[in-house]
Amino acid sequence: MNVLVVDDEPIIRLGLRTLVDWEMHGFHYAGDAEDGLEAVELLESLQIDIVITDLIMPRMDGIALIRELRDWTRPISSIVLSCMDDFTYVKEAMKLGAKDYILKPTMEPESLIDILLGVKRELEAQRNEQREQQIRELELASTKQMQLSNRLQAYLQTKLGEAELQAELFGADAPPSGSAGASASSSSLVSLLLHTSAAVIDWRWTGCLAALPLAADSTLLLLPAAAEQQDAAEDGGVYATAAALERAAEVRLAHAPDWFIGAGVVIRRLADVQPAAALHARQVQERFYSSSWNRLVVHAPEAACGQGHALPFEIRSDLLRCVLHNNSEGYRHHAEALCRKLGEQRHDKEKVLIFIQELLALAAGYARERGCAALERYEELYVNSKALSGCSRFEQVSEVVFQAMSMLMENGLVVGKEPVHRSTNPFIRKVLTYMMDNYASPISTSDMADYVRLSRSYLSDLYSKEMGESLSETLTRIRMEEAKRRLRTGEMKVYEVADAVGFPDAKTFAKTFKRAVGCSPKEFEKNK
Incomplete structure (x- = not known):
C-alpha cells in the first residue's frame, strides 16, 4: 500500500522515511508533503492508500486534510502525528475518521508498523466491502436491465404488457403508444446501436435502461436522455449521448476487432422502438459496404439495400464452372465480377454471408467432383471454419473469396485436362x-x-x-x-x-x- 507523510518539519519527514523498512512489511513510501494542500495534489497521482499527517501546519492543517479525505471517492485511511500538547486536536481528528495516532516524542518503529498493519487490514476490509457492494448493485441493475429487455422483446413479438412497460420505460404520465405527443413529465430515451464482431455482445456496461438484439453482432440500446437534453434539440441530445458511449467503448472494447456506435433518435413511446430498430439496421448495412472505419455512425440512408435485385446466382454458377473445369484463368475474373455485383446491389449483410458461405462449400464439392486432391486444408479454412463470421465489412468478405479461389487455383488442387478413368469396366x-x-x-x-x-x-x-x-x-x-x-x-x-x-x-x-x-x-x- 502507498503511504504519504505530511508534515511541515523536514526532519520528521526524513525520519519517517528511514525509520522502518517499508517494503518488507508490504508498504511503499510513495512521497511526502509540507502541508495539506500539497498532500491533496498528490493523493490521486500517487494512488495514496494511507496518509500519516501532522495536525498543526500552515495553509491546510491536518484536521482539514482528514476532512477532505472523508469525502474522497476511493477509501483513504489516515494516521495522526501528535505532540502531547495538542491532544484536543487528536480527538477531533479521530471523530473525523483518523484511524490512530502516533506520539512524535515516543515514536518507535515497532509501534508504527503495528498501527500501519492494523490500518491496512481495516482498509482492505473496507475496500472489499465496497467492491462487493458495487458488484451487488451492478448485478441488481443488470437483473433489471435483463428483465426490462426481455419484456421489451416479448412485447414487440406479442404486443402484450404494453401499459406496464410503457410506464416503466417512459414514466407514469407517458402517453399510450398510439397517441401523439408526450406529457411534460414523461421521460425520453435515446436509441443507440452497439455493433461489435465479438463472439457475444455484452451491453450491460453501457448504462442502458433496456436493450434489444437486432442481430448476432448488433444491439439496440435505450439510454435515458440527460436532464439537460430533455428540452434540447433532438439531434444534439442524441449525438451527445452517442459520443459519450463511443468514449466509453474506446476503453471497454479496446481489444475488439471492430465495433461502432450508431446514433439513433429520441424515443418517447413504445411505438418509436421499431422505427428506431429499422434505422439502426440501415446503419449496419451502410457501414458494411462503406469504406469508412468511423467508430460513430450518424447517417442512415432511407433506401432499403438490395431491394429489386436478386442475388447474382448466375455469376456464382459461372465461377463454380471454372472450378469444375479447372479454368484457372476464370477464377479471378468471376470472383471479381461476383464481388463487384454484390457491392453494387448492397444486399442484406446476413444474406450475403450465407450466399458466399454456400459458394465456398459448393466450390469444394465441385473441385472434389473434378478429381481434386488435398482439399482438407481448403475446407478447414473456408468451409468448416468461421472465416466469414469475423467479417464486419464487405471488403473483408471479398478478400475471403479471393483467398479461397486463389488457394484452389494456385495449389493445383484440380486435376489436369485428361479425363479421370474412375471405372474398371x-x-x-x-x-x-x-x-x-x-x-x-x-x-x-x-x-x-x-x-x-x-x-x-x-x-x-x-x-x-x-x-x-x-x-x-x-x-x-x-x-x-x-x-x-x-x-x-x-x-x-x-x-x-x-x-x-x-x-x-x-x-x-x-x-x-x-x-x-x-x-x-x-x-x-x-x-x-
Whole structure:
C-alpha cells in the first residue's frame, strides 16, 4: 500500500522515511508533503492508500486534510502525528475518521508498523466491502436491465404488457403508444446501436435502461436522455449521448476487432422502438459496404439495400464452372465480377454471408467432383471454419473469396485436362478412349454405342451409373479442355478452335463454352 507523510518539519519527514523498512512489511513510501494542500495534489497521482499527517501546519492543517479525505471517492485511511500538547486536536481528528495516532516524542518503529498493519487490514476490509457492494448493485441493475429487455422483446413479438412497460420505460404520465405527443413529465430515451464482431455482445456496461438484439453482432440500446437534453434539440441530445458511449467503448472494447456506435433518435413511446430498430439496421448495412472505419455512425440512408435485385446466382454458377473445369484463368475474373455485383446491389449483410458461405462449400464439392486432391486444408479454412463470421465489412468478405479461389487455383488442387478413368469396366474405358481420339469429329452417342457394340440406351445407363455424368457431358468436357488449351496459345481464331474441337459453327461453340467454362472464348483469351 502507498503511504504519504505530511508534515511541515523536514526532519520528521526524513525520519519517517528511514525509520522502518517499508517494503518488507508490504508498504511503499510513495512521497511526502509540507502541508495539506500539497498532500491533496498528490493523493490521486500517487494512488495514496494511507496518509500519516501532522495536525498543526500552515495553509491546510491536518484536521482539514482528514476532512477532505472523508469525502474522497476511493477509501483513504489516515494516521495522526501528535505532540502531547495538542491532544484536543487528536480527538477531533479521530471523530473525523483518523484511524490512530502516533506520539512524535515516543515514536518507535515497532509501534508504527503495528498501527500501519492494523490500518491496512481495516482498509482492505473496507475496500472489499465496497467492491462487493458495487458488484451487488451492478448485478441488481443488470437483473433489471435483463428483465426490462426481455419484456421489451416479448412485447414487440406479442404486443402484450404494453401499459406496464410503457410506464416503466417512459414514466407514469407517458402517453399510450398510439397517441401523439408526450406529457411534460414523461421521460425520453435515446436509441443507440452497439455493433461489435465479438463472439457475444455484452451491453450491460453501457448504462442502458433496456436493450434489444437486432442481430448476432448488433444491439439496440435505450439510454435515458440527460436532464439537460430533455428540452434540447433532438439531434444534439442524441449525438451527445452517442459520443459519450463511443468514449466509453474506446476503453471497454479496446481489444475488439471492430465495433461502432450508431446514433439513433429520441424515443418517447413504445411505438418509436421499431422505427428506431429499422434505422439502426440501415446503419449496419451502410457501414458494411462503406469504406469508412468511423467508430460513430450518424447517417442512415432511407433506401432499403438490395431491394429489386436478386442475388447474382448466375455469376456464382459461372465461377463454380471454372472450378469444375479447372479454368484457372476464370477464377479471378468471376470472383471479381461476383464481388463487384454484390457491392453494387448492397444486399442484406446476413444474406450475403450465407450466399458466399454456400459458394465456398459448393466450390469444394465441385473441385472434389473434378478429381481434386488435398482439399482438407481448403475446407478447414473456408468451409468448416468461421472465416466469414469475423467479417464486419464487405471488403473483408471479398478478400475471403479471393483467398479461397486463389488457394484452389494456385495449389493445383484440380486435376489436369485428361479425363479421370474412375471405372474398371472395359466398355467404359473403351468409350472414353474413343471420345479422346474423336472429339474433333461430329460424333454422337449412337456412334459411341456402335463402337463398343452395345445398345445406345444400355451404354448411356451404364456410363451414367459408373461415371456420374452422361456421355455427352464427358464429351463436352473433353472438347472444352482442348479448346482452352488452343485458346491459351493465341495462335488460332475462335472459329478455328470451334472447328478443331468438333463444333459445326462458332456461335454454337461460344454458347457451349460460356455455359461450361463460365466466360466467353474472347474473355478467356483476354484473361489467359
